Amino acid sequence: MSEPKPRSEFRRMMRKLLRNPSAILGFSLLAFFVLVAIFAPYIAEPVNPQMLDENGKPMRLDNPYIMPVITWSSEPIPPSKEHPFGMIQGRDIFYGVVWGTRTAFYIGLTVTLISTAVGIVIGSISGYYGGWIDEILMRITDVFLSIPFLLAAMVLTTILGNGLDKVMIAMVVFGWMGAARLIRANILQVKEEQFVLAAKALGIKDFFIILRHILPNTIFPVLIQASMRMGSLVITAAGLSFLGLGAPLGYADWGSMLNFTRNWILGTSGSSMTYWYAVFYPGMAMVLFVLAWNLVGDALRDVFDPRLK
Amino acid sequence: MNALQGDLGWSQVGKEPVLKAILGRFPYTLELALYALFPVVGVGIWLGVKAAVKRDKFLDHFIRIVAIIGWSFPDFVFGLLVLMIFYSVLGWFPPGNLSLWAEQIVKSPNYLKVTHLLTIDALINGRFDIFLDALRHIVGPVITLSFLWWAYLLRITRSSMLEVLSKEYVRTARAKGVPERDVIHKHAKRNAMIPVVTVAGAMVIGLLSGTVIIEVIFNRTGIGQLAARAAVELDYATVLGTTLFYSIILVLGNLIIDILYAVFDPRVRLS
Amino acid sequence: MEKTPLLSVRNLRTYFYTEDGIVKAVDGVDFDVYEGETLGIVGESGSGKSVTSLSIMRLLDPKGKIEEGSEIIFNGKNLLSLSEDEMRRIRGNEIAMIFQEPMVALNPVFTIGEQIMEAILLHQDVDRKTARHMAIEMLKKVGIPEPEKRVDEYPHELSGGMRQRAMIAMALSCRPKLLIADEPTTALDVTIQAQILELMKELQKEYGMAIILITHDVGVIAENADRVVVMYGGKVMESADVYTVFKKPKHPYTWGLLNAIPRLDIEQERLYSIPGMVPDPLHFPPGCRFSNRCEFKENRCEIEMPDLAQVEPGHMVRCFYYKKVENIHNSSKVGGAK
Numbered sequence: 001m002s003e004p005k006p007r008s009e010f011r012r013m014m015r016k017l018l019r020n021p022s023a024i025l026g027f028s029l030l031a032f033f034v035l036v037a038i039f040a041p042y043i044a045e046p047v048n049p050q051m052l053d054e055n056g057k058p059m060r061l062d063n064p065y066i067m068p069v070i071t072w073s074s075e076p077i078p079p080s081k082e083h084p085f086g087m088i089q090g091r092d093i094f095y096g097v098v099w100g101t102r103t104a105f106y107i108g109l110t111v112t113l114i115s116t117a118v119g120i121v122i123g124s125i126s127g128y129y130g131g132w133i134d135e136i137l138m139r140i141t142d143v144f145l146s147i148p149f150l151l152a153a154m155v156l157t158t159i160l161g162n163g164l165d166k167v168m169i170a171m172v173v174f175g176w177m178g179a180a181r182l183i184r185a186n187i188l189q190v191k192e193e194q195f196v197l198a199a200k201a202l203g204i205k206d207f208f209i210i211l212r213h214i215l216p217n218t219i220f221p222v223l224i225q226a227s228m229r230m231g232s233l234v235i236t237a238a239g240l241s242f243l244g245l246g247a248p249l250g251y252a253d254w255g256s257m258l259n260f261t262r263n264w265i266l267g268t269s270g271s272s273m274t275y276w277y278a279v280f281y282p283g284m285a286m287v288l289f290v291l292a293w294n295l296v297g298d299a300l301r302d303v304f305d306p307r308l309k
Numbered sequence: 310m311n312a313l314q315g316d317l318g319w320s321q322v323g324k325e326p327v328l329k330a331i332l333g334r335f336p337y338t339l340e341l342a343l344y345a346l347f348p349v350v351g352v353g354i355w356l357g358v359k360a361a362v363k364r365d366k367f368l369d370h371f372i373r374i375v376a377i378i379g380w381s382f383p384d385f386v387f388g389l390l391v392l393m394i395f396y397s398v399l400g401w402f403p404p405g406n407l408s409l410w411a412e413q414i415v416k417s418p419n420y421l422k423v424t425h426l427l428t429i430d431a432l433i434n435g436r437f438d439i440f441l442d443a444l445r446h447i448v449g450p451v452i453t454l455s456f457l458w459w460a461y462l463l464r465i466t467r468s469s470m471l472e473v474l475s476k477e478y479v480r481t482a483r484a485k486g487v488p489e490r491d492v493i494h495k496h497a498k499r500n501a502m503i504p505v506v507t508v509a510g511a512m513v514i515g516l517l518s519g520t521v522i523i524e525v526i527f528n529r530t531g532i533g534q535l536a537a538r539a540a541v542e543l544d545y546a547t548v549l550g551t552t553l554f555y556s557i558i559l560v561l562g563n564l565i566i567d568i569l570y571a572v573f574d575p576r577v578r579l580s
Numbered sequence: 581m582e583k584t585p586l587l588s589v590r591n592l593r594t595y596f597y598t599e600d601g602i603v604k605a606v607d608g609v610d611f612d613v614y615e616g617e618t619l620g621i622v623g624e625s626g627s628g629k630s631v632t633s634l635s636i637m638r639l640l641d642p643k644g645k646i647e648e649g650s651e652i653i654f655n656g657k658n659l660l661s662l663s664e665d666e667m668r669r670i671r672g673n674e675i676a677m678i679f680q681e682p683m684v685a686l687n688p689v690f691t692i693g694e695q696i697m698e699a700i701l702l703h704q705d706v707d708r709k710t711a712r713h714m715a716i717e718m719l720k721k722v723g724i725p726e727p728e729k730r731v732d733e734y735p736h737e738l739s740g741g742m743r744q745r746a747m748i749a750m751a752l753s754c755r756p757k758l759l760i761a762d763e764p765t766t767a768l769d770v771t772i773q774a775q776i777l778e779l780m781k782e783l784q785k786e787y788g789m790a791i792i793l794i795t796h797d798v799g800v801i802a803e804n805a806d807r808v809v810v811m812y813g814g815k816v817m818e819s820a821d822v823y824t825v826f827k828k829p830k831h832p833y834t835w836g837l838l839n840a841i842p843r844l845d846i847e848q849e850r851l852y853s854i855p856g857m858v859p860d861p862l863h864f865p866p867g868c869r870f871s872n873r874c875e876f877k878e879n880r881c882e883i884e885m886p887d888l889a890q891v892e893p894g895h896m897v898r899c900f901y902y903k904k905v906e907n908i909h910n911s912s913k914v915g916g917a918k
Contacts, residue, residue, distance in 0.1 A: 481677075500688065
């Protein structure tokens with residue numbers, strides 16, 4: 001095994017991280033979103049105030065991610081005491097923004113985890129075995145990289161059909177290449193080092209060598225890269241929802257809420273900013289969420305892996 | 310393979326053959342991408358160099374913060390804001406390709422269409438009013454498309470520039486007595502551009518994908534909007550056709566980048 | 581007869597203000613360089629020898645500061661009080677520098693000719709055509725074959741030795757009075773090392789310039805320097821003419837360095853090496869900075885830093901107990917080897 005990084009080194013890096021104001025901002029924003037996601041049922045209770053149960057209390061929603069329709073007016077209604085972010089298409093924007101946080105985490109984390117795992121497997125095989133296996137896998141990677149991501153996702157969703165799960169599948173299929181390349185490059189480097197050669201000489205099986213010796217040494221840059229990709233993944237997913245390919249209408253998803261907004265963006269004649277809240281709140285939620293990940297990824301990269309700059 | 314003979318099938322969305330639908334709409338997309346490319350490259354590189362030279366000073370922090378915020382803005386959110394402010398409030402930059410009166414003139418048979426790019430054709434026809442009208446319509450999408458990517462280019466340029474500035478040949482240049490201005494703009498910048506050129510490929514992909522959402526928001530009838538409508542209506546032929554077309558453009562773009570690469574790096578020229 | 585030195589460095593202190601604290605890379609260094617001579621500065625990495633040379637050129641990175649009270653007098657002018665623009669006119673013109681790695685010290689995107697011409701055009705009032713002729717002349721002078729062809733080649737098209745020759749051509753193109761060579765041959769093969777050093781000697785004779793030769797290689801110093809400064813931990817430990825330093829070193833550190841060289845003339849069982857490692861510059865021992873590795877140390881060495889004192893004309897030593905080293909010379913001609 002390689003030398004574990006001495007504790008003092010780790011502490012020095014943490015100190016550097018905590019002294020970086022943009023890292024602190026990023027981590028605080030992220031913590032805020034995590035709290036919102038965890039406590040969503042308490043912040044925006046998943047009930048339909050229009051439907052009462054036998055006790056006269058509002059009925060709980062079967063699926064809290066489907067925003068309840070509160071009023072039948074499709075025109076946006078400005079913020080009020082009960083609906084602090086206003087309403088659009090008969091739905092409460094505040095509710096959508098809060099539950100949309102969960103959707104954003106769900107999409108971002110699932111896609112990142114699966115696509116990174118796929119990338120690690122492909123990159124490990126390619127890097128460890130080399131030769132023609134490497135050649136073929138890397139050519140495939142090149143082909144996947146040369147297709148514009150958003151368009152590829154659009155092609156796949158038209159084949160699979162629309163929906164959030166289809167969008168996520170498309171994003172995994174076209175999202176593993178970065179991790180694969182990084183892992184491969186790292187493995188090529190580590191492979192020649194003494195401890196791996198020693199393990200090989202001892203006759204340890206390839207699979208265990210990759211698992212025990214190589215991955216722990218290369219996983220860190222991959223994780224940094226994954227955290228940096230979170231932001232753009234969430235943007236792409238929202239973009240697809242915005243185009244009407246992703247989450248169905250009324251789903252608590254920032255992108256599809258903005259899709260509603262499109263029709264109202266130009267306001268009424270005479271007062272053009274009438275519906276500002278319909279863009280502002282879901283839009284800001286998205287920007288801050290992506291910003292949080294970008295700041296965190298940036299800071300991690302600066303501190304832990306200056307080579308990635 | 311019919312596709313190889315140029316027959317991509319019938320476009321339900323465009324109500325014409327796919328290839329015809331694409332070629333007819335491509336000039337609008339091309340015009341948008343070209344207008345966006347110049348501010349992105351110019352401003353992105355300029356600010357990236359500035360930030361690197363003023364490393365850790367106020368200007369550097371400021372530029373970086375604006376860039377990372379810009380990079381965090383989803384293009385459709387930014388586009389909606391641009392539309393809201395510059396059209397709804399200020400009334401400067403309307404959506405669409407052209408105003409109605411201009412559209413009618415452009416469609417008339419004796420209006421010359423040489424490049425099919427609205428602004429250029431207007432100048433060729435000597436119609437300065439149409440040129441201005443086309444310009445007014447393209448500014449909003451161009452701002453939106455370029456905002457995201459200058460942030461990207463800025464970051465790449467900055468880090469590449471920082472790396473180059475720590476190289477020994479920069480110290481050699483200083484030890485020769487080269488003025489600081491030339492050290493940066495001659496010795497360092499030439500070298501810093503090499504990695505920047507390599508990410509230009511990713512940028513072309515980004516600009517192209519960006520046109521899809523931006524054309525939808527600003528209601529420009531380019532191939533991006535065609536692809537988006539086709540995808541929503543599950544029009545396979547059109548979606549596949551446009552993706553194929555985008556991929557071809559991408560290959561051409563990468564070819565140009567390879568040539569640029571050789572221009573910037575003499576070490577590549579040999580082999 | 582008292583000559584005035586071309587360059588005299590007085591109480592040079594260069595500190596780096598890092599996140600972990602102040603690194604006193606150079607901490608009170610004095611030496612003189614006279615016209616036409618070669619001064620060798622020898623020391624391990626981290627001794628401050630390279631920072632000294634960059635301080636003379638005023639080319640430190642932004643974290644490094646030359647402290648108040650330091651003086652670098654060149655040709656009667658204090659370089660530290662010049663404006664940046666005045667300093668720029670001295671760099672490459674009156675003081676030139678060559679670096680360790682010719683691979684990375686030449687700009688890869690410009691031809692050799694362009695890089696030499698740039699120096700000429702900056703400091704001399706000639707047109708491009710003349711500058712090109714001068715560049716070709718310089719390449720011929722440093723022994724590059726087919727200079728008319730080579731002048732238009734890029735650095736990566738030349739071998740390591742050729743690149744270092746091109747570097748020298750660039751540095752000498754304006755006939756500097758002082759050439760600072762920072763590990764000029766370390767990155768090269770041994771045979772090429774000798775050629776490059778020979779070339780520098782010849783050109784020195786022809787141009788009458790002074791050279792500061794910075795290296796960790798004691799052998800290179802022995803063959804090329806007239807006088808030697810031995811540095812350790814940002815301070816000068818010993819300085820004298822080359823003969824004295826090699827035959828009669830008085831500082832335990834110098835003694836250790838010399839004993840670490842394999843010798844053919846004496847039978848040694850094992851090669852000597854100085855015990856321990858160069859301490860991290862943030863944590864020098866109190867007192868004498870060499871005290872934690874010194875084989876001759878006494879209690880006093882751990883409390884008090886000795887001064888650089890003249891022990892005989894032209895021979896300066898920074899040690900309380902240099903007599904101990906002297907005694908070893910007297911008892912046996914072989915040191916170390918225990």
